[in-house]
Amino acid sequence: MPVLTQAQLLQGWEGAAGQGPVARAVALAAAAGGGSIAEAGELPLGARDALLVGLRAACFRGDVECLADCPGCGAELEVAVPLSDLRRPGGGADGTGEGEVCADGRRVRFRALTSRDVLAVAPGGSASSDARRRLVVRCVLAVDGEPVDGEALGAEALGAEASGGAAPDHPGLTDEVLAAVAAALPSVDPGADIRLDLTCAVCGHAWAAPFDVPAHVWADVDACARGLLADVHALARAYGWREEDVLALSAARRRYYLEAIGT
Ligand SMILES: [Zn+2]
Structure with a gap:
């Protein structure tokens, strides 16, 4: 999918914030190119989550960082999940789902x-x-x-x-x-229930851990949106600029102005 503009990302965040986890996943999938909210709601769960992985890849860099508890020894493990591990082929032998x-x-x-x-x-x-x-x-x-x-x-x-x-x-x-x-x-629908093959670094126990794609993508979108709004708040307050003015600035210019006002 194409990279969302910051204004589009904020719009997606606004539509998803305050909703339950399933409605939130649908709102994000719609923002990620899944059509209207109603259309995104009709997608198989795996297709919906594939859109969210696409959104994550287009808008944010790096692996998905998460924590997993080893069922063998109880150790808490830090896991970096490459996006390629979250992609699954479309479901159904005949492609119909x-x-x-x-x-x-x-x-x-x-x-x-x-x-x-x-x-x-x-x-x-x-x-x-x-x-x-x-x-x-x-x-x-x-x-x-x-x-x-x-x-x-x-x-x-x-x-x-x-x-x-x-x-x-x-x-x-x-x-x-x-x-x-x-x-x-x-x-x-192989993408509906993604499990990661993990091995505990402490005890060597191997298991298939469920991975909640919408929850992790939402965490990234939420953190990014809150950071954008904080930038808008600081610059609007200092210079009287409108939200759209701040969002239209390049990252380098925005960083300069934020530094200039001591943020
Ligand atoms: Zn362990």
């Missing part, structure tokens, strides 16, 4: 999870088994060749739960079938 599984005598077609699914079912990031089940139901497109409106089924189930009734479901969507769909989801 859709796949098919056979389980419990049923043939089920399904699609990759999107942010809209997560926001509809577990906006606060709930990881309950019920929330996971509803997410998987939303991904179902067809059972034995017959189209199924998984999203509507998920919504009905939510309504039934709220009223205390039994969750209505499709007779073909047994626990075994849904477990098979859940297990196959990474095959259609």
Whole structure:
């Protein structure tokens, strides 16, 4: 993606600040070229996060610095993650982000999870088994060749739960079938659940650590935006310049003026 201007980066930051983690990831993906907020919300999670990795690469230098706790000995490790480790190929054998599984005598077609699914079912990031089940139901497109409106089924189930009734479901969507769909989801969206192969420098334990792409990209965007706003504040106060005037300055000129006013 092209480098965002500082004004565009601030705009993306403004749209994402104050939102929950999923809505924030969608706002950043939209700013990174994912279209409107609604369009970015329809992207498979891996495609959304690939846009965020692109944003990180275009706007910031260097590896992503993060901390990881070794599950073997508990040591806290500093890890520098190259952006190339966060890139995954697009999902789905046919490139559609859709796949098919056979389980419990049923043939089920399904699609990759999107942010809209997560926001509809577990906006606060709930990881309950019920929330996971509803997410998987939303991904179902067809059972034995017959189209199924998984999203509507998920919504009905939510309504039934709220009223205390039994969750209505499709007779073909047994626990075994849904477990098979859940297990196959990474095959259609490999970038949705990025894990890093780490080895502890203290005890040698090796493990696959989950990596939260939106959280790390947001941390960089947030720090950068706050630094820009602090510059604007200092220069506006000293010279009476407008925000757009300050943002239009080259980095070298801005640094000069900041030094001149003793910041
Ligand atoms: Zn260790």
